[in-house]
Amino acid sequence: MGNRDIRILADAGELSRAAAEEFVRQAEEAVRTRGLFTVALSGGSTSKAMYRLLANDDEPLLRGRVPWGKIHFFWGDERHVPPDHPDSNYRTAHEAMLSRVPIPAENVHRIKAEDPDARNAAADYDQQLRTFFFPRRMTVEALPRFDLVLLG
Numbered sequence: 001m002g003n004r005d006i007r008i009l010a011d012a013g014e015l016s017r018a019a020a021e022e023f024v025r026q027a028e029e030a031v032r033t034r035g036l037f038t039v040a041l042s043g044g045s046t047s048k049a050m051y052r053l054l055a056n057d058d059e060p061l062l063r064g065r066v067p068w069g070k071i072h073f074f075w076g077d078e079r080h081v082p083p084d085h086p087d088s089n090y091r092t093a094h095e096a097m098l099s100r101v102p103i104p105a106e107n108v109h110r111i112k113a114e115d116p117d118a119r120n121a122a123a124d125y126d127q128q129l130r131t132f133f134f135p136r137r138m139t140v141e142a143l144p145r146f147d148l149v150l151l152g
Contacts, residue, residue: 016049023054023148024065030147031067037147040076043089044152051097068102072132074109076149080121082114089152 009015023039030037041047054062075089083090090110098108109128115121133144 012046012049016046016053019046019050019150020053020059020062023050024062026148027066027071031070035070037067037071038074038145039071040074040146040149041089041093042076042150042152043079043092047150047152048092048096050150051093055097055100063101066101069104069107071103072107072109073098073103074129074146075111076151078111078113080113080118083110088113 007018009018027037027039041051053059054066056063073093075093078089079085079087081087083094085091090113109125109132111125112121115124129144
């Protein structure tokens with residue numbers, strides 16, 4: 001097993017800032033070494049606070065360092081609701097971050113949870129993942145590997 005870094009933080013605000021700083025660090029490293037950064041987003045209040053920090057114009061040491069055009073955003077989970085529904089994890093990320101930073105539309109790979117048939121939405125997302133990951137760094141025997149997976 002790799003090295004573990006366990007930090008105890010004072011409050012949710014400090015946690016959000018530490019998460020945002022780690023996001024930036026990992027994004028810079030991935031882009032420097034591989035030319036792109038893949039991240040699976042989540043919902044939840046801590047993630048939302050982190051998204052806001054990353055997109056905040058008043059946080060140039062965070063927002064200004066993020067290589068937005070080299071990041072591909074995916075979702076680790078989604079509720080079976082339309083993208084504009086208050087419970088949508090996509091909506092959370094879109095409102096707090098994605099709509100406020102320069103991200104190419106083709107770099108946002110959302111789960112189309114508005115499909116009435118969840119199986120269709122899952123099959124579509126499976127195809128999105130295969131299309132994205134297989135040509136880049138996968139073999140048939142391997143699974144997709146994200147640079148960062150956020151858990152809510």
